[in-house]
Each structure stands twice: as structure tokens, then as C-alpha cells.
Amino acid sequence: MKKSLRIIHEEHRALAAMLNGLRQLTDGIEKGRMKADFGLIAAMIEYIDKLPEKVHHPKENDYLFARLGARCPEALPVIARLEADHARGEARIRALEAAAETFRRDGPPAFAAFHAAVLGYIDEEWQHMNTEEHEVFPLAEQHLLPEDWAVIDAAFMANDNPWEGAAGEYAQLFSKIVNLAPAPIGLGPG
Numbered sequence: 001m002k003k004s005l006r007i008i009h010e011e012h013r014a015l016a017a018m019l020n021g022l023r024q025l026t027d028g029i030e031k032g033r034m035k036a037d038f039g040l041i042a043a044m045i046e047y048i049d050k051l052p053e054k055v056h057h058p059k060e061n062d063y064l065f066a067r068l069g070a071r072c073p074e075a076l077p078v079i080a081r082l083e084a085d086h087a088r089g090e091a092r093i094r095a096l097e098a099a100a101e102t103f104r105r106d107g108p109p110a111f112a113a114f115h116a117a118v119l120g121y122i123d124e125e126w127q128h129m130n131t132e133e134h135e136v137f138p139l140a141e142q143h144l145l146p147e148d149w150a151v152i153d154a155a156f157m158a159n160d161n162p163w164e165g166a167a168g169e170y171a172q173l174f175s176k177i178v179n180l181a182p183a184p185i186g187l188g189p190g
């Protein structure tokens with residue numbers, strides 16, 4: 001697999017792991033097994049916001065999708081769908097944050113709506129990442145030329161550590177999440 005596609009895949013795995021942690025936490029709250037730690041919920045949403053919105057999606061748009069669209073017109077419809085998802089990303093994360101805030105403010109009566117918001121967000125992200133990996137990656141491998149990969153690889157190499165960020169900007173946020181989250185999500189007190 002091309003270097004940049006491997007990095008995109010690693011970023012998808014990092015995001016999927018965080019989404020999975022958030023799902024386990026909300027499922028645990030529903031079952032009464034975990035307490036609603038609003039600091040932890042906010043930190044997880046912040047990570048989910050920063051990695052895909054500020055780093056991952058813009059690079060997909062500007063490099064991978066731009067090059068692929070130019071080389072392979074048959075990829076344009078799927079690229080248009082994925083770019084539309086990216087464009088809605090900011091609003092979707094704000095809606096998730098708002099649901100968490102309502103839950104914090106109103107308590108248990110607002111939990112069901114928060115839980116549904118989490119599950120809906122995760123479902124859409126899964127479909128999005130699967131489309132990229134199963135539809136876009138194969139077309140890219142087939143149609144892009146070495147000069148395309150050189151440009152795309154250079155862009156994605158700049159953020160090859162999704163857990164910590166290229167300049168370590170997420171390291172603190174990530175270790176905070178790991179230390180707050182109870183087992184089996186993280187290392188925090190159960």
C-alpha cells in the first residue's frame with residue numbers, strides 16, 4: 001500500500017478507536033456501569049474534532065481527492081459524496097457537542113438524545129471511512145501516477161502520528177483521555 005494511503009488508514013484507525021471508546025463510555029453510562037464523566041466526554045469529542053476536521057479531511061480533499069478527480073472521472077461521484085460529508089463535518093461535531101452539553105445540563109432525561117447522537121455520528125463516520133478505503137483507495141492505486149503519489153505522500157507525511165499530532169499538539173489531549181477513561185477504554189479509575 002502507498003505510504004499516504006497507509007497514513008490515511010492509520011488515521012482512520014485512530015479515529016475509530018476514539019469513536020469506539022466514546023461508544024463504550026455511553027453504553028456503559030446507559031447500563032449504569034460507568035459514570036458520566038463530562039470532562040472525558042468533552043476531551044474525546046475534542047480529539048474527534050481535531051483529528052478529522054482540522055488535519056485529516058482537508059488533506060484528503062486537497063491532495064488525494066484532487067489528484068484522483070483529475071486522473072479518473074469515474075471517481076468524481078464518490079469524491080463528491082465524501083466531500084459533502086467533509087463539508088458537514090463541522091456542523092455534525094457541533095451537534096454532538098451540543099447534545100453532550102444538554103446532557104451535562106439536564107442530566108438523565110437528556111441521556112437518550114445524547115446516546116442517539118453518539119451512535120448516529122459513529123455510524124456516519126464508519127460509512128464514510130469504509131467508502132474511502134473500499135472505493136477510493138482502489139481507484140487511487142489504479143489511476144494515480146508516481147508524480148501524484150510524491151505530492152500526496154509529502155502532504156500526509158507531515159502528520160504521520162495521529163495519536164500525538166505532527167508537532168505533539170494532541171499528545172497532552174490523548175494522554176488526558178487515556179488517564180481519565182476507565183477500563184477497558186483507558187487507564188483511569190474504574
Ligand SMILES: [Fe+2]
Nearest residue numbers: 057060082132
Ligand atoms: Fe474523509
Ligand SMILES: [Fe+2]
Nearest residue numbers: 056060129132
Ligand atoms: Fe478519511
